[in-house]
Amino acid sequence: MKTEAIRPARIDFSDGAAPVSMDFGDVYHTRTGALPQARHVFLGGNGLPERWRGRRRFVILETGFGLGNNFLATWQAWREDVQRCGQLVFLSIEKHPPTRDDLRRAHAHSPLQAQADALVSAWPALTPNLHSLDFEGGQVRLLLALGDVADWLRELVASVDAFYLDGFAPAKNPAMWDRRLFKALARLAAPEATAASWTIARPVRDGLHEAGFVVNLAPGLPPKPEMTVARYAPAFTPRRAPSRLTTHDPPTDALVVGAGLAGAWAAHALAREGVACTVIDRHASPGAETSGNPAGLFHGVVTPDDGAHARFNRAAALFAQRALAPLMDSVPGRMEGLLRLHPEGGGVAAMQAQLARLGLPAEHVQALDAAAASTLAGVPLGSPAWFYPGGGWISPAALTQALLQGIPLAAPHQVQALRPHGLRWQALDERGHVIAEAAVVVLANAADALRLLDHPAWPVQRIRGQITLLHTDAPLPRLPLAGAGYAIALGQERLLCGATNQPEDAEPLVREADHRSNLAQLARLLGTEITPRGELTGRVGWRFSAGDRLPVLGPVPATLPENTRLDQPRFVPRRPGLYTLTALGSRGITWAPLAAQALAAWITGAPIPLEATLLDVVDVARFTSRAARRSAGGR
Structure with missing residues (x-):
């Protein structure tokens, strides 16, 4: 998806009862009040809260976030309903979001002050991303897509139960109500999905009807006599790509192989989605390999073209900042920039x-x-x-242990093989004994995942990295530094620097030559040589990295039948119940939280917190698609 800079909303608050968009010359809500409109039109028009009762998850998509009143009203209705669904996911698209200050001003006297304050506090940096904001311990999730609605409706990966068709009046903002957008809604609609809007404009009703909705008029919120309600009942169901199918019947249990950062975040994300996880590792404790380094960095990336690599890194950095912030009080690290x-x-x-x-x-x-x-x-x-x-450093070893609190760890066990067993998978040890079994297996064990998958032809490599830890009397940087290497002050006159970058180097011992290389790199970073005090210490680990410098995740590709469309990753058939999350390279702390949440959503059928084009560039099946395109080009 081509991104454009986000231009914040320009809001006229001079009329306290009805804020006005200066860009569209229209009010954000009726003078009757934003919350009464939300409850009557959008909740009532979609049969809520009744329709979400007894459901594990209920997904709503709103086409204009505005000032967030529909979200707040829906959240409050969920809180007050004793029969509420287990999780409420609210997707919303906004081209011109308010600034944090304007959002605070809009809700300064809100009847839902606690929720409004939480929303203001969580309000993201206004970047063209899909921002995932969790409330109520993740039971209420806001996925906020900043950008044009026409772009984002093509990018969302979700099965939607109810649509809130909101936005400025069709005469003021016709692009929001273009008929082609309703076909995009149909692509996202779950069976029996509903839609509601305050407008009864004929193009809106015709667009819904042409997209497969049965459209009716209902009593509106005075002074409007009528409003539009609709139910998705198409003559035929649009076909979805095999790897992007969603379901409301997620697995109840999963095995995660690997207890480093990738495995810990995968198990943590699955557990938050209600999946019982067991983690298997060949070491006795979590984070025993490269994730055992004393510290690592997290931050974003800026590139001139803002291509897929930069956009994924930005999305991951913003997600990591939110995910790590609650852990900084209990895990060594600093998030001060x-x-x-x-x-x-x-x-x-x-x-x-x-x-x-x-x-x-x-x-x-x-x-x-x-x-x-x-x-x-x-x-x-x-x-x-x-x-x-929002960048900083954290101890990956302590982080993995914190993430795995309460999650069973089967260790030390070397998984020698995987075996399908009916609709489940079994992990076998060296003697062929079953270590554990579950409906789903996630291979998060770096290079060893390839062995368990019979060495697929993925362009990935194992890279040796040695770090250096030194004591010095020289002034230490107050913030972590990155660039040509990195430098992290750990306190007590200790400085961590490194790391070497040595592809396919299998030497496990710390080398003096690599210490010298790290110190030279540190001198270039700081512009001056640092004199160590006492003996240098270090540690060796191996990073697993893909050639395109992006993570590898998703359902593992299956044996391919003839005449299968393979030109895009989403069309590649997959092996049921078998997933991978690996190749995090040197950015595991930054990438793992978002990659794991995307994988957990893929497994459980939740809306994926990553746009479709970015999902394509990290999907493990990208290697299959690239090979297929090269083969087709050679014919």
Whole structure:
């Protein structure tokens, strides 16, 4: 999806009863009140709360978030309903979202003050992403898509139970009500999905009818005499891509092989979705391999073209910031910002121009000259830097242990093979004994996943990395630094730096030459040599990385029958119940939370918190599709 800079809403609050959009010249809600309109039109018009009762999950899609009143009213109705669904997922699209200050102003006197305050507190940086905001411990999830509705309806991967068709009047904002958009709604509609809108405009009703909805008029909220209600009842059901099918009958249990960052986040995400997990690892405790390093970084990425790599990294960094924040009190680490040095040339003016062109807000990333970067770092730096206010460092070993609290760990066990057993999978040890079995297996065991899958031809490699830990009397940076290597001050005059990058190097012992290489890299990063005090210590680990520098996740491709369409990952057939999450490279802390949540949603049928085009670029089946396209091109 081609992204555009998000332009915040311009709101006139001079009429306290009815805020006005200065961009569209229309009110955000009727003078009768935003909450009465939400309850009558959108909740009542979709048969809520009755329709969500007894459901494990209920999914709503709104076509205009506005000031968030429909979401708040729906959340409150869910809270008050003793028979509520287990999880409420609210997808909403907004091209011109309010700023945090305007959102706070809009809800300064809200009758739903607790929920409004929570929404304001969680309000994301206004970047063109699908932002996942959890409330009520994840039982209420807001997936907020910032950008044009026509773009986002093609990108959402979800099965929707109810549609809130909101937005400014068709005469004021005709693009919001284009007939082609209703066909996109039909693609997302679950069986018996409903829709409601305050408008009865003929093009809206005709568009719904042509998309397969049975359309009726119902009593409106005064002063409007009527409103539109609809039920999805198509003459035929549109076919969905095999790998993107969703279901309301998720598995009850899962095995996760690997207790590093990938496995810990996968098990954590599945458990939050109600799936009972058992984690299997060949070591006695979690995070014993590369995830056992004392510290690692998390931050975003800026590139000139804002391509798929940058967009995934930004989405992952924003998600990681939200996911890690509640853990920072109990896990060693700091989330006070990170500096990524930018010595490539062009200077800070070119960096700032790039941010302006991409429209990335200062809340997410800033371009600083060397003096400003040095002030933040507390040490002299010789180049400008990208500053990520939500970046930082954390102990991956302690993080994995925190994520696996309460989740059974079968260890130490080496999974020698996997065996299908009816509709379930069994993990076998070296003697062929069953370690455990479940409906789903997630292979999160880095390079060893390839062995268990009989060595598929994926372009991935194992990369050795040695870190160096030193004591020094030199001033230490107040913030973690990244660029050509990294530097993290761990306190007590300790500095962590590294790491080497040595593909297919199997040496497990710490090498003095690699310490020297890390110190030289540190000197280039800081612009000065650091004199260690005492003996250098270090650790060796292996990263598993794909050639395109993106993670590998999703259902494992199946043996392919002839004449199967393979040109896109979503069309590749999959092996039922078998998934992978691997190849996190050097960005495991940043990537794993979002990748794991996307995988958990894929497994359980929840809306996936990643747009379809980005899902394609991280989907394990991308390798199959690329091979198929190369083969077709050669004929």
